[in-house]
Amino acid sequence: MTRSVSILGATGSIGTSTLDLVERAPDKFRVAALTAHRDVRGLASAALRTRAELAVIGDESCYAELKALLTGSGITVAAGAQAVADAAAHPADWTMAAIVGAAGLAPVMAVARRGGLLALANKEALVCAGEVVLAAVKAHGATLLPVDSEHNAIFQCFEHDQVDGISRIILTASGGPFRGRSRAEMAAVTPEEAVRHPNWSMGAKISVDSATLMNKGLELIEAQHIFSLPPEKFEVIVHPQSVIHSMVEYIDGSVLAQMGSPDMRIPIGYCLGWPARMATPAERLNLARVARLDFLEPDLDAFPALALAMVAMKEGGARPAILNAANEIAVAAFLERRIGFLAIAEIVADVLGRYAPARPETLDDVFAIDAEARRLATETVEAITA
Ligand code: NAD
Numbered sequence: 001m002t003r004s005v006s007i008l009g010a011t012g013s014i015g016t017s018t019l020d021l022v023e024r025a026p027d028k029f030r031v032a033a034l035t036a037h038r039d040v041r042g043l044a045s046a047a048l049r050t051r052a053e054l055a056v057i058g059d060e061s062c063y064a065e066l067k068a069l070l071t072g073s074g075i076t077v078a079a080g081a082q083a084v085a086d087a088a089a090h091p092a093d094w095t096m097a098a099i100v101g102a103a104g105l106a107p108v109m110a111v112a113r114r115g116g117l118l119a120l121a122n123k124e125a126l127v128c129a130g131e132v133v134l135a136a137v138k139a140h141g142a143t144l145l146p147v148d149s150e151h152n153a154i155f156q157c158f159e160h161d162q163v164d165g166i167s168r169i170i171l172t173a174s175g176g177p178f179r180g181r182s183r184a185e186m187a188a189v190t191p192e193e194a195v196r197h198p199n200w201s202m203g204a205k206i207s208v209d210s211a212t213l214m215n216k217g218l219e220l221i222e223a224q225h226i227f228s229l230p231p232e233k234f235e236v237i238v239h240p241q242s243v244i245h246s247m248v249e250y251i252d253g254s255v256l257a258q259m260g261s262p263d264m265r266i267p268i269g270y271c272l273g274w275p276a277r278m279a280t281p282a283e284r285l286n287l288a289r290v291a292r293l294d295f296l297e298p299d300l301d302a303f304p305a306l307a308l309a310m311v312a313m314k315e316g317g318a319r320p321a322i323l324n325a326a327n328e329i330a331v332a333a334f335l336e337r338r339i340g341f342l343a344i345a346e347i348v349a350d351v352l353g354r355y356a357p358a359r360p361e362t363l364d365d366v367f368a369i370d371a372e373a374r375r376l377a378t379e380t381v382e383a384i385t386a
């Protein structure tokens with residue numbers, strides 16, 4: 001029996017790592033739908049190599065080029081945001097949600113609504129609409145498998161029938177490229193420096209989030225939704241070697257940790273083979289070479305984005321969606337060199353300070369809050385750059 005697999009965001013860092021595993025095991029997997037935003041060539045090449053049923057490009061202006069590249073292949077081609085959501089709704093046994101940002105929310109909902117296995121990398125979808133997404137997962141009998149390395153580690157250490165025995169969830173953070181620096185020492189950092197992560201190779205947005213530690217904040221909120229324990233049970237510890245990917249502490253004092261080399265093919269493979277383990281080409285952990293594991297408290301003064309996210313997690317309601325939307329706008333402006341690195345957290349704080357809508361009940365509520373928070377953040381970016 002082969003497992004049919006769809007990959008949303010197939011041309012990104014997580015998408016190509018997923019394709020790598022799928023293509024190494026053609027006897028186990030066949031490809032249903034692949035989607036991308038603008039990388040037509042990357043998408044066409046992956047669709048041809050894997051003989052995908054469906055290839056969808058998000059940006060409609062890329063349709064003609066994709067169509068031309070796939071003519072005669074028998075692969076169905078489509079374009080536009082609705083077509084991406086339709087690709088997510090297309091039947092598949094297993095779907096990787098690896099679109100970056102809130103743009104992945106509608107596709108994630110489409111996967112949840114058809115049931116089946118949902119491998120979730122797109123943390124922003126859970127941050128801005130955790131309750132709504134998880135309610136759909138439950139209502140339609142879908143299974144959420146966490147891809148994010150920390151959440152995958154927790155999932156592996158989480159005794160689902162012993163939840164009352166869990167006292168703490170400890171997320172590890174590498175600390176990013178600016179670990180140990182003060183705020184003043186980060187004032188002039190460039191996008192190139194910010195995306196140069198010491199341990200992981202990732203897309204630009206999550207790399208900047210890792211540099212501000214907003215990524216860890218988004219992950220706390222993501223973890224709280226996935227593992228549904230009270231906010232005070234979640235902690236962050238900085239662990240520069242990225243060998244322990246996260247930990248679960250039990251009331252007896254036992255701490256279970258998952259370790260491995262920093263290669264996303266390990267958590268992706270865990271989800272792809274689930275419930276069975278599958279082999280991956282990831283480098284084996286050589287503990288003698290690692291030699292030591294260090295741990296330190298996160299510096300919330302130097303990295304205020306993490307502090308903002310911790311507060312948003314405790315407040316709940318619309319706060320995480322606002323935090324996420326403002327951060328997406330600010331990170332994009334930083335990558336375009338329109339604002340400095342420190343302005344990212346300042347913009348997020350500013351938008352959280354002047355927008356306080358009611359708790360979102362529906363997906364449309366979330367979209368409205370997301371749109372308004374983006375509008376306010378854009379206004380702030382323009383005020384700074386004027
Ligand atoms: P990436 O930028 O490398 O890839 C993003 C993918 O999404 C691309 O295929 C792109 O074409 C597509 N995309 C972008 N905007 C889109 C839009 N508006 N509509 C449709 N598709 C769009 O990002 P990545 O590093 O692969 O991260 C993807 C997600 O996984 C993010 O949510 C990230 O936080 C999460 N994640 C990534 C890693 C990692 O190691 N890269 C680890 C954990 C979690």
Ligand code: MG
Pocket residue numbers: 148149150219
């Ligand atoms: Mg992570």
